[in-house]
Amino acid sequence: MSGLFTTRAKRIVGLGGTFRQASSSEQIVRAVLADCAALGAETIMFDGPALARLPHFNPENPARTDEESALVEAVRECDGIVIGSPGYHGGYSGLVKNAIDLLEDLRADARVYFDGRPVGLVVTAAGWQACGTTLSAMRDVVHAMRGWPTPVGVAVNSVEQRPFGADGTLSDEGVASAVRAQAQQIIAFAMDTPQMENTA
Numbered sequence: 001m002s003g004l005f006t007t008r009a010k011r012i013v014g015l016g017g018t019f020r021q022a023s024s025s026e027q028i029v030r031a032v033l034a035d036c037a038a039l040g041a042e043t044i045m046f047d048g049p050a051l052a053r054l055p056h057f058n059p060e061n062p063a064r065t066d067e068e069s070a071l072v073e074a075v076r077e078c079d080g081i082v083i084g085s086p087g088y089h090g091g092y093s094g095l096v097k098n099a100i101d102l103l104e105d106l107r108a109d110a111r112v113y114f115d116g117r118p119v120g121l122v123v124t125a126a127g128w129q130a131c132g133t134t135l136s137a138m139r140d141v142v143h144a145m146r147g148w149p150t151p152v153g154v155a156v157n158s159v160e161q162r163p164f165g166a167d168g169t170l171s172d173e174g175v176a177s178a179v180r181a182q183a184q185q186i187i188a189f190a191m192d193t194p195q196m197e198n199t200a
């Protein structure tokens with residue numbers, strides 16, 4: 001029926017991480033997604049190896065691999081996004097930026113890029129300086145893409161903090177609480193902007 005608001009589960013897309021086994025930025029994005037799922041959301045993750053399989057974005061080549069199309073479609077249909085990057089040389093990684101550049105495919109959509117949606121940001125770096133500069137740079141990207149960065153950004157200094165225990169559980173209560181708060185902000189924002197039912 002047209003004109004009704006749906007009550008379907010909110011869809012949250014995670015993207016980020018590196019090639020490293022047990023990439024800390026990937027683990028934190030997954031932790032935010034897990035808290036979003038605990039709040040009733042459906043989640044999907046595009047991790048470092050998945051992002052590494054995306055070709056370099058070429059604005060003059062409209063051909064898309066299945067994996068490129070999967071990422072674009074997931075973001076097109078989602079209600080919120082979580083992006084995680086390591087701090088590389090004071091900024092976010094090329095792997096993550098290449099994936100974001102591919103989202104140029106959403107430029108002509110009625111809901112352009114990240115329009116109207118919350119975006120949680122996660123950074124891990126080997127120092128507080130890169131935590132801050134990378135988080136700030138990612139916020140600028142989200143603003144440029146018409147998204148709403150959540151007030152809580154999660155920044156982990158991998159030299160001073162070891163947030164995950166040997167069994168992979170998030171054992172640092174400070175980080176866990178920031179992760180939880182970010183997930184709550186993503187879901188609360190997404191719930192306030194219900195999607196019209198798709199009658200197609």
Ligand SMILES: Cc1cc2nc3c(=O)[nH]c(=O)nc-3n(C[C@H](O)[C@H](O)[C@H](O)COP(=O)(O)O)c2cc1C
Pocket residue numbers: 017018019020022023024025026085086087088089090091124125126127128129130131158
């Ligand atoms: C190429 C490269 C550049 C890096 N540059 C910085 C940097 O500028 N500042 C910093 O604090 N850490 C830097 N690091 C450390 C990473 O940010 C840190 O190890 C991060 O936690 C790795 O994320 P991951 O566990 O998801 O792979 C760099 C690491 C690499 C491999």
